[in-house]
Every structure is written in C-alpha cells, then in structure tokens.
Amino acid sequence: METPHVPPQPDRRNFLTKAAAVVIGGAITLVPSLAGLFVFFDPLRRKTEAGDAVLVGSLNALPENGEPRKFALLATRVDAWNRTPNVPVGAVYLQRLENNRVRAFNVACPHAGCFVDYRAGQKHYHCPCHNSSFALDGKVLDPRSPAPRGLDELPVEIRNGSEIWVRFQNFRAGVKERISVS
Numbered sequence: 001m002e003t004p005h006v007p008p009q010p011d012r013r014n015f016l017t018k019a020a021a022v023v024i025g026g027a028i029t030l031v032p033s034l035a036g037l038f039v040f041f042d043p044l045r046r047k048t049e050a051g052d053a054v055l056v057g058s059l060n061a062l063p064e065n066g067e068p069r070k071f072a073l074l075a076t077r078v079d080a081w082n083r084t085p086n087v088p089v090g091a092v093y094l095q096r097l098e099n100n101r102v103r104a105f106n107v108a109c110p111h112a113g114c115f116v117d118y119r120a121g122q123k124h125y126h127c128p129c130h131n132s133s134f135a136l137d138g139k140v141l142d143p144r145s146p147a148p149r150g151l152d153e154l155p156v157e158i159r160n161g162s163e164i165w166v167r168f169q170n171f172r173a174g175v176k177e178r179i180s181v182s
Helices: 012-040
Strands: 053-058 069-078 083-096 102-106 117-119 124-127 132-134 156-159 163-167
Touching: 053 069, 053 083, 083 163, 102 156, 102 163
Parallel strands: none
Antiparallel strands: 053 163, 069 083, 083 102, 117 124, 124 132, 156 163
C-alpha cells in the first residue's frame, strides 16, 4: 500500500527566523531614518530671534530738546535654515524724553504702511501718502485723518547707561487694533 503524498509542513523555526529578520531590518532602517528627519526639521522647531531687542544707538545721538531722530534698524534675520547678519529690518523714530527716557515709534504709517516723515518746523510726523499727521506723542492730530490709530510705539530699554535697545515689530496697517505681523 502506498501512503498518500503529504505536503511538507512549514518549519516553525524558519518562520521565526524570517520574522526576526524583518523586525531587526525594520528597526535598523527606521532608527536612522527618524534621526535624519529629526535633524532635517530641527530648524523649524528652534526659536527664532524675531522679537529680540535690537541695538539702535546711543543716548548721545539724540538731542536733549526732544526732537525725534530716524534710525535704521539692522538685525540678524533668521528663517528656518538661513541666518543673515546685519540686514535692514525696519526703521524707528527715537525721541529723548525727561530723565533720559526714550520713546520709539515704528516709522510705518498705521493707515497704509508708508514711511512717515518728521517735520521739524511744524513739530509733527507727516505721512506723505494720505496726509495723515501725528503729534510728537504719536497720536493722530486731525480727526479726519484716514489713519485708524496713532503711530505704533515700541518697547525701549536703556542698557549700560547709554545704549538704546528697541524691540522692533511691524503691525497690520489699516486696522484700529495693533496686530503684530512680525
């Protein structure tokens, strides 16, 4: 009598070897891949320097009579993967007040973002785009002005007795609220 042909049964040891190889191979591939992605996306997780105070100048550069002076701001601009030192980021008007305090205004008009000028003879700021005018304290002078708010004042610090540091930021133009865009 012939015995019926029975197909060979799979070897369980062979299955465990193949399964272990797949798991170990996956781990060996996955760990460096995740490490590479972590390094690649690291700049996006890092805190940027935006919002840091910028050295503008010295108290000696401001007249004691309170007349404002315009200063360009240079800072290090950082995006996800690039760092560019000493690029222009904006401009401010600085005004020396009593007791060596300093007031800073962003030069952008809150109406349309044009740069305002200081008119020394008239002792006010003037926007050439739509004839808005602002007092020395930054408030709108003419109620018919299209500017929805006064000039945007910026935080100022005096360090080391004479260094003027400004925390520069831009604000959305054309709206009554001060909404930061930088």
